[in-house]
Amino acid sequence: PVAFLMLQEAQPQLVATLNQGASNGASAADPSRTRDGWPGWETRWLCVRGKELGNSLLVACRATMLTKIQMLLWRKRADGRYIDKKCPRRTQRTANSRVLVAAVTLKTPWCGMSMVSVCNCHFHNLTARKLKGFADSHRQFWDELASTIVEHSVRILAGDFNMSLWVVAREMRQRGLQITIAAAFAWAEPGASEAKSDSCGIFLLGPATSTQL
DSSP states (O other), rough: OEEEEEEEEEOHHHHHHHHHHHHHTOGGGGSSETTTTEETTOOOEEEEEEESSSEEEEEEEEEEEEEEEEEEEEEEEEEEEEEETTTTTTOOOEEEEEEEEEEEEEEEEETTTEEEEEEEEEEHOOOOTTTTTTTTHHHHHHHHHHHHHHHHTTEEEEEGGGGGGGHHHHHHHTTTOOOOEEEEEEOOOTSSSOOHHHHHHEEEOOOOSOOOO
């Protein structure tokens, strides 16, 4: 049922798969798998993806719902260096955070909007935790994100924010933005006294009267 996909660490091959849609005869093309008259998994998606090798950010929209998708910004920022303790040789690596902004021109306007800008983020886990040596990068990430949202009139913000998910709204509000959390995934194990949460979330920038599951 979704109109947009905003994925982090998406494999390069996924773009070709989404562009093609379901192949003929695939179970995904089963006409019984529909929702309100929409073909459930037959739809092609038009995509933009981070300009790098390997896994990256990806924004996709149903081809039936748009006339154009355009990348407005791609940023892969070096947050700092760290020692990879999982590597036997304790290799030094660069911690990178990523931001991708795309503009989607819609065939039929939504809520008076014929074009909507979306922002997809992946906050590196070390920077998100503000570990020693990453405090400045942590602050700069929020400064840059707020500026990006204003510059490109972003309406939907989504991403993997790691340990900083629950401070996204606070950080944006401190920088003068109106923001509402629209979706996050939390759960509690049987008998547990505390809830747990995934690190991904979706936010609405600007006015929002309500959200619906």
